[in-house]
Amino acid sequence: MTTMSEAPVLRPRVAARTGLYVFLGANVAVVTALFAAAGPSGNALITIGRLAGLYGALVMAFQLLLVARIPWLDRRLGMDRLTSWHRWTGFGLLWTLLGHLVFIVFGYAQVENNGPVDELVEMANTLDGILRAIVAFALILVIGGTSARFARKRMAYETWHFIHLYTYAAVVLAFSHQIALGQSFTSSPFAQAYWWTLWGVALGAVLLGRVVLPLWRNLRHQLRVVAVVPESPDVVSVYMSGKRLNELPARAGQFFLWRFLTRERWFQANPFSLSAAPDGKTLRLTAKALGEGSASLRNLKVGTRVFAEGPYGAFTTLQQTRSNALLVAGGVGVTPIRALLEEIKGHVVVIYRVGSSRDAVLLHELHGLARARGARVHVLTGPSQVSGPYGPLLGPASLLKLAPDLNDRDVFVCGPPGMTNAVLASLRELSVPRQQVHAERFSLAG
Structure with missing residues (x-):
């Protein structure tokens, strides 16, 4: 009989992450094969530019999947992790599209014995889809700029979200450019079917996860x-x-x-x-x-x-790998911790970090749940710089004192970024296995 401490062969988070890697890797292989089947251009710069454009189109579709809020992925990876990957792949998208633009323009300028600026103007005026591609790239630059941390912190979510809606305009413009001029798109019926399917799946996932499912659930409930x-x-x-x-x-x-x-x-x-x-x-x-x-x-x-x-969110007992757990909350981050205390299995230790006892929200409920299920609750109070008899209140020695069998527990952490980072640093110092550590930042995408 399998016990909780005997972790399954493939944890939910690992399964979802592996699935995404396989999906992306398989599509990279297909895109590369389609590019090879279409044949290289007579100019090396144009060849590199076309390949960069194909990879850029693939990354754009992958980005849409990451933020489509597909329930199966979200429950296993969490919106914060998926959003972070979306942000980092955004840098890859910018570089591949910039490479596509630069190599194509310089390549055709070399073939036509023309200057790159003059060549770009001529291409925009004479080739179907080039102007749409330029507008799409400009939109992506604006969207990428507003997603930079310094810009995002100074912008209301509603404003940021409105700007990001232009992503879908950029996708449509980029795809129409690919249909008009993409050599690998027009090279075979299979290539056309592949690209239509890829973009259909990506946009369909966004429509399903962000529009259809929320509307259906709210009408139902x-x-x-x-x-x-x-x-x-x-x-x-x-x-x-x-x-x-x-x-x-x-x-x-x-x-x-x-x-x-x-x-x-x-x-x-x-x-x-x-x-x-x-x-x-x-x-x-x-x-x-x-x-x-x-x-x-x-x-x-x-x-x-x-x-x-x-x-x-993936901050649930679905991630539990061990028989017992340590729940660490900071401030109002106690809300999901309090909910988890009702549902999590095994013996539980709760650490609640607050500035003062009057900041300990829902403490009476924590104590009531702890008494009902035999859990222990420790409330740590004082300024952020305060230390206890074993050093920092959330330092390695203090955590071990409160939960001596820490390395044999799942650890769920929720609180302000500074507190969360301090706990995660202590857990790394104590060599707590990564698969036993669960932390999620509850925020809107971005």
């Missing part, structure tokens, strides 16, 4: 606010109910993008994790007033309609 409960002067819990919630595939530790359909808030989507395990009757979020969106939750009226996108 029809969420409404049933209670608004202050937990402290700056923390509030919102309870929601609806139809057939027992059929909603939500798990403890996951989050939704919530839109409360009032005149002031309907256009704002805020990510809040569930602060209680779904019971098939109600959903609950608990939020601290950190911004305008979370502060206004206190003023919600009972009966307010709710549009929820999700559930999202």
Whole structure:
């Protein structure tokens, strides 16, 4: 009989990651074969440019899949990890498309004995699809620039999201350019079928994951606010109910993008994790007033309609590999930890890091759950620089004191970035296996 400590051959996260690698690798092989079958150009620069363009088209389709919010991938990898990969492949997309543009223009300029700028102007005026490709590249540059960290931090999510909608215009323009001038696209019926299928799957996944599924779930479940409960002067819990919630595939530790359909808030989507395990009757979020969106939750009226996108996230017991667990929460990051405490298997140790005892939101619920299931709860208070008898409160020695069998536990961490990074650094120093460490940042893409 297999026990929890005997990890399955292929963990969910590994299975999803391997599937993505295989998918990308197989398509790279197909694209390379199509390029070879179409034959090289008489000019080396043009040949390199065409190959860069094909890889750029493939990376663009792969990027769409990463942010399509496909439930199977999201439950195993998490939106934060998929978004991070989307961002890094974006750099690859920029370089491949830039290489495509530069090598093609310089190659044709060499063939025509023309200057590169004059050649680009001539190509835009005489070749079908070139102008569309230039516009697509300009859009991708703008979108990439707004995704840079320094720009993203200075921009409201709604503004950033609106700009990113132009990604779909760039995709359509780039694909129409490929149809018009792509040598490997027109080289055979198989090549055409392949590219149409690839783009159909990518765009279809986006349509399904980001439009059809959210609309269907909200029409099916029809969420409404049933209670608004202050937990402290700056923390509030919102309870929601609806139809057939027992059929909603939500798990403890996951989050939704919530839109409360009032005149002031309907256009704002805020990510809040569930602060209680779904019971098939109600959903609950608990939020601290950190911004305008979370502060206004206190003023919600009972009966307010709710549009929820999700559930999202891989911060669930699906990732559990060992019989016991350590849950580490910081501040309001306790909300998914509190939900996990209801559902996670085995003996559990909870570490709750807060500035002071009055910041310990939902502490009475943690203690109640701990008593019911024989778990231990440790509340660590004090400024971020404070040290205990074993050094930093979340340092290696302190973690080992609170959970001596740490290396034989799954560790779930949720809190502010600084705290999360400190815990992850301590776990690395203690050589806790990576597959036993689970941390997820609950935020909108980007």
